[in-house]
Amino acid sequence: MEPIITLYEREPAAPDTLPAVLATYYGGSFTLPTQEVSIRPYVIANFVETLDGIVSYNAPGQTGGGLISGNNAQDKMVMGLLRASADAVILGSSSLRIDANHLRIPSYIAPAFSAEYDAFRTQQRRQERWPMSVVVTGSGDIDPQDRTFHTPGLRVVIATTEQGRAYLTQQVLPPGVEVRVVEGSEKKEAPQSRGSPQAVLSLLAQDYGVRVAL
Template sequence: MSQRPYVLLSVATSVDGAIDDTTPSRLLLSNADDFDRVDQVRADSDAILIGAGTIRADNPRLLVNSEQRRTERVRAGKPAFPLKVTVTASGDVEPDWKFWHHGGEKLVYTTDSGAALAAERLGELAEVVTLGPNVDFGALLDDLGKRGIQQLMVEGGGQIHTAFLSQGLADEIHLAIAPLVVGDAKAPRFLGPAEYPGGSTRRMRLLDARTIGDVVLVRYAPKETSEKAER
């Protein structure tokens, strides 16, 4: 059986935990140096995953922007761009999204009921894979493992992050905290209500904490507790 990829959740939030505000334009939480760090993490990953709802809201290209990093990937025998992955239960995707028209290969995970719609709309733009009657994130990781994906970078949104973390599928969290407050109860958050492994008393192991300009980056290992690290 193929090994599942190492799952890294990457997110930037405001001080009050929002990943965006409710205005039509995207809220830029990171600074230039932190965006460059994210670009490096993308270059180090074999695949990048983002939910279809986030694509609909932000219309990102989701690329490795540095030409030098793309060149280094090719020299290492990898594609210039990581595999781009999205998830949609309904299959409600649009062929004009920038996501499909930039970078390398694209992969859509959906359900039995959403597969036909996604395939009809996308045609040759992406490979469509069904995960069964529901979106099964464990099956998704199994399939990526069979494709040789060793590191999966997950860039959101909140429902996707919540699913990976609550199901015990995340190996590492990169949490960049920006020095601003959104203050809107309707703003999307990094995580939603769910039953997380260990509940509120389980402390994750801190891997690193550092400043990047006015942003603080915190790295956690969700599967490892601080108590275990101390023994």
């Protein structure tokens, strides 16, 4: 795999922010704004797009970013790096369904850098080896057998509505999976709202100490 070439960096990062191997392939340093626990975490996102702006083919079995990037190794390495930088990875129930059994942990997307991701998280003083997975669902209609809920060491929180929690009480979830209710939409005609993004982020910051969410 060839190192990434940085064409422009508005604010160069401080040196030595990455383990040596990651720094080589990333093409330099990497940093995020320093932030203590507050009312909401710092939010980052990643996606890949074509030159003409397409991020998904939106066709059955062809919605993943791998088809856009050609399963580019550098892209996967950066995806792993962003996961390693986060305290929590947020995903919707549709992503859980479409990418069934995909683990949102650094080493799953780029296993060759597993040791380097672990070292980076230790360097960043992350409390757990992997970022916790936060599944956002309004209805609670998810597959409780998905690998996300059955991976030792992976903390999982389901953020849902009162209706979603009622549905989930009828499902068999592993004991370690937490189900939390967040405020729904202010619109009365939308009882299955997933809950406001602000409410989900506030929950993660205040109850789980999340500083960076992906």
